[in-house]
Amino acid sequence: MSKKITASILVIGNEILSGRTQDANIHYLAYELSAKGINVDEVRVIPDVEQEIIEAVNHCRQKFDYVFTTGGIGATHDDITAASIAKAFDVPFELHSKANRILLDHYGDKANAARMRMAMMPRGAELIDNPVSKAPGFKMDNVYVFAGVPLIARAMFEGVKNNLLGGAVTLSRTVSSLDVSEGVIGENLRLVQDQHPDVDIGSYPFLKFGGFGVNLVVRGVNQALIDAVCEDICAMIKQAGGTVIDGETQGEELK
Amino acid sequence: MSKKITASILVIGNEILSGRTQDANIHYLAYELSAKGINVDEVRVIPDVEQEIIEAVNHCRQKFDYVFTTGGIGATHDDITAASIAKAFDVPFELHSKANRILLDHYGDKANAARMRMAMMPRGAELIDNPVSKAPGFKMDNVYVFAGVPLIARAMFEGVKNNLLGGAVTLSRTVSSLDVSEGVIGENLRLVQDQHPDVDIGSYPFLKFGGFGVNLVVRGVNQALIDAVCEDICAMIKQAGGTVIDGETQGEELK
Numbered sequence: 001m002s003k004k005i006t007a008s009i010l011v012i013g014n015e016i017l018s019g020r021t022q023d024a025n026i027h028y029l030a031y032e033l034s035a036k037g038i039n040v041d042e043v044r045v046i047p048d049v050e051q052e053i054i055e056a057v058n059h060c061r062q063k064f065d066y067v068f069t070t071g072g073i074g075a076t077h078d079d080i081t082a083a084s085i086a087k088a089f090d091v092p093f094e095l096h097s098k099a100n101r102i103l104l105d106h107y108g109d110k111a112n113a114a115r116m117r118m119a120m121m122p123r124g125a126e127l128i129d130n131p132v133s134k135a136p137g138f139k140m141d142n143v144y145v146f147a148g149v150p151l152i153a154r155a156m157f158e159g160v161k162n163n164l165l166g167g168a169v170t171l172s173r174t175v176s177s178l179d180v181s182e183g184v185i186g187e188n189l190r191l192v193q194d195q196h197p198d199v200d201i202g203s204y205p206f207l208k209f210g211g212f213g214v215n216l217v218v219r220g221v222n223q224a225l226i227d228a229v230c231e232d233i234c235a236m237i238k239q240a241g242g243t244v245i246d247g248e249t250q251g252e253e254l255k
Numbered sequence: 256m257s258k259k260i261t262a263s264i265l266v267i268g269n270e271i272l273s274g275r276t277q278d279a280n281i282h283y284l285a286y287e288l289s290a291k292g293i294n295v296d297e298v299r300v301i302p303d304v305e306q307e308i309i310e311a312v313n314h315c316r317q318k319f320d321y322v323f324t325t326g327g328i329g330a331t332h333d334d335i336t337a338a339s340i341a342k343a344f345d346v347p348f349e350l351h352s353k354a355n356r357i358l359l360d361h362y363g364d365k366a367n368a369a370r371m372r373m374a375m376m377p378r379g380a381e382l383i384d385n386p387v388s389k390a391p392g393f394k395m396d397n398v399y400v401f402a403g404v405p406l407i408a409r410a411m412f413e414g415v416k417n418n419l420l421g422g423a424v425t426l427s428r429t430v431s432s433l434d435v436s437e438g439v440i441g442e443n444l445r446l447v448q449d450q451h452p453d454v455d456i457g458s459y460p461f462l463k464f465g466g467f468g469v470n471l472v473v474r475g476v477n478q479a480l481i482d483a484v485c486e487d488i489c490a491m492i493k494q495a496g497g498t499v500i501d502g503e504t505q506g507e508e509l510k
Binding site (some may be wrong): 011014015016017018019020021022023026027028029030031032033034035039040041042043044045046047052074075076077078079107110112113114115117118132133149151170172181182183184185186187189190193194200201202203204205206207212217219251 | 266269270271272273274275276277278281282283284285286287288289290294295296297298299300301302307329330331332333334362365367368369370372373387388404406425427436437438439440441442444445448449455456457458459460461462467472474506
């Protein structure tokens with residue numbers, strides 16, 4: 001089996017912590033990284049505070065194979081991510097000649113100090129293309145620095161994702177039931193899990209039609225084994241008097 | 256000025272990290288806590304792994320005034336939050352007599368081992384009412400342990416929020432513009448921020464009608480000062496040839 005590849009996501013922004021803005025990048029990045037066989041093992045949301053950024057980046061870049069940050073690389077005074085990452089890597093924060101050229105070409109006679117500040121990078125940064133608004137993201141070692149605006153964050157990820165080295169892709173299959181709840185099947189489900197330590201079974205209750213149903217997600221790297229475990233789970237649900245749905249049922253509270 | 260009150264949110268769940276499920280609790284809790292004058296200084300999403308839960312809980316409960324966790328307190332084998340928190344506090348994990356009574360009353364002759372497992376708590380836990388599905392959350396010192404299902408997490412928070420001690424509520428006012436971008440006003444905005452260190456000015460670009468606009472959020476504890484700073488910002492936008500909108504403009508990428 002190939003080595004497990006890990007990642008963390010660092011969302012940098014007071015606006016998420018204050019509840020002003022609902023983050024839209026965590027779910028996208030987690031889903032896309034999982035699909036590439038990169039396991040997101042931790043997500044942190046931290047404020048636009050230099051010391052917090054430095055500590056989180058240095059912790060995560062040593063602990064995980066990849067770090068992806070979003071937020072704080074724009075043209076205003078509250079965008080301190082790039083300068084903080086220079087400090088985390090203990091390198092100068094300086095004008096990046098290629099970024100400078102991209103921004104001068106884009107802005108022409110509308111170039112000004114605020115905009116050209118986005119050409120400042122940690123020394124050694126490799127640029128990440130921004131097809132939306134031009135000001136690039138960047139990569140330092142295993143740290144990928146994206147914008148916070150979801151459309152731009154996604155475009156930046158799209159631009160680098162083919163260069164990311166993933167491990168074995170985690171496969172999954174979901175079976176669900178509207179008419180048995182976690183409590184009914186919990187003990188037997190535990191036995192199924194104990195019999196099959198090579199898969200992870202997740203149990204996620206939901207509300208629908210005023211009652212509780214359950215989504216049971218079997219995850220692993222061997223599809224035949226996953227299917228066999230799903231068959232066991234289906235038999236268990238039927239034995240408990242429930243009806244099986246092959247696939248996920250969307251609960252009401254998530255709509 | 257009253258002491259700043261801080262909190263962290265710990266979202267516990269493999270399903271968020273794998274991208275299967277989009278978290279719906281962070282934004283709700285961050286917004287509600289901010290409204291009570293409790294500043295969320297960090298959010299972490301961690302897996303259903305005992306050691307990770309222990310380390311995160313112990314880190315956060317020492318660093319912040321409050322910790323709120325969501326996820327992992329259900330009836331199945333993958334619900335390990337309560338047992339892990341007992342280990343974090345180094346207390347026995349045992350049957351809680353009041354929780355036991357609540358669950359027996361609720362389930363009657365449908366009580367079984369899986370369901371009654373939800374009556375197991377760290378010694379010393381104070382129960383948090385669950386009006387939706389009865390199985391209670393709990394509080395240990397400054398750590399509040401909620402379910403992950405958003406409807407239940409919200410009901411649990413509603414039940415405890417009047418007991419939370421908040422500090423000065425952060426006030427804010429937003430002005431926005433569709434026709435100036437961050438880059439146009441960035442330098443002057445920095446001057447406004449430098450002149451008014453007692454407020455925090457956040458600048459949040461958005462896409463609309465194919466162009467970039469900006470939301471400028473002024474936050475602080477003195478409404479008169481916030482309003483004065485907003486006036487300065489409005490004048491600055493007009494000087495740059497832009498039109499001011501009093502309030503927030505929703506960008507397209509967040510829809």
